Amino acid sequence: MEQKYEKMKQRVEAELSCSAHDMEHVLRVTDMCLYLAQGESVDLDVLKSAALLHDIARVKEDEDKFRETDHALLGAKMAEEILKELCYPEEKRERIKHCIAAHRFRSSCTPQTREAQILFDADKLDVLGAVGVGRSFMVAGKYNERVYVDTPLDAYLRENAVGGTRLGRIKDFRKHAPNIEFETKFKHIPDVLYTAKARKIAKERIDFMENFFEQLRKETGEMRIMTSIH
Numbered sequence: 327m328e329q330k331y332e333k334m335k336q337r338v339e340a341e342l343s344c345s346a347h348d349m350e351h352v353l354r355v356t357d358m359c360l361y362l363a364q365g366e367s368v369d370l371d372v373l374k375s376a377a378l379l380h381d382i383a384r385v386k387e388d389e390d391k392f393r394e395t396d397h398a399l400l401g402a403k404m405a406e407e408i409l410k411e412l413c414y415p416e417e418k419r420e421r422i423k424h425c426i427a428a429h430r431f432r433s434s435c436t437p438q439t440r441e442a443q444i445l446f447d448a449d450k451l452d453v454l455g456a457v458g459v460g461r462s463f464m465v466a467g468k469y470n471e472r473v474y475v476d477t478p479l480d481a482y483l484r485e486n487a488v489g490g491t492r493l494g495r496i497k498d499f500r501k502h503a504p505n506i507e508f509e510t511k512f513k514h515i516p517d518v519l520y521t522a523k524a525r526k527i528a529k530e531r532i533d534f535m536e537n538f539f540e541q542l543r544k545e546t547g548e549m550r551i552m553t554s555i556h
């Protein structure tokens with residue numbers, strides 16, 4: 327890896343401590359960006375720098391008890407300093423910062439450049455497929471969620487989502503599970519993606535997750551019937 331990218335990587339690694347948003351996530355997203363960028367007219371230096379730096383403020387958001395930190399916006403600010411140290415010209419710094427500020431799912435800033443759209447797509451793809459299953463259970467463990475919740479979605483949302491809506495904040499994580507996260511958020515990801523290539527990958531990964539959660543539903547339900555202790 328080129329020296330400047332290696333420096334960015336080191337700075338990001340020092341900031342990350344959450345296993346679902348670790349350096350492996352950052353490197354997978356960077357690789358996916360480069361794949362999605364094939365055949366596109368983009369600045370690969372802007373894209374690669376943005377991908378490496380995109381979650382630099384993730385832990386700072388998680389640690390904010392007041393929930394006021396937006397890691398995308400703060401990440402763009404933190405990136406500015408690193409990019410200046412690495413002598414990136416202002417015009418390039420602005421383009422990289424825009425990609426970082428716009429990569430978040432629920433953000434006030436939407437991706438306006440192709441580089442920003444590609445980073446947005448690559449980041450979303452990393453919550454899907456087998457990696458997505460693995461990462462969602464890492465998060466579930468961190469928040470004491472359940473392995474599977476079999477409450478019908480409407481009833482779940484009425485009880486445990488602020489405003490009773492799909493994107494409403496979760497009231498009690500102990501009543502939440504990765505299959506709910508899949509139904510309310512991950513399944514809808516293809517609707518918000520910008521590139522056709524990412525949409526295709528997303529659909530394949532969602533099919534895999536449908537099968538996985540169906541198997542999980544069966545196994546958790548079967549055990550209840552077989553033991554009849556609930």
Ligand SMILES: [Fe+2]
Nearest residue numbers: 380381397430
């Ligand atoms: Fe992020």
Ligand SMILES: [Fe+2]
Nearest residue numbers: 355380381449
């Ligand atoms: Fe990310």
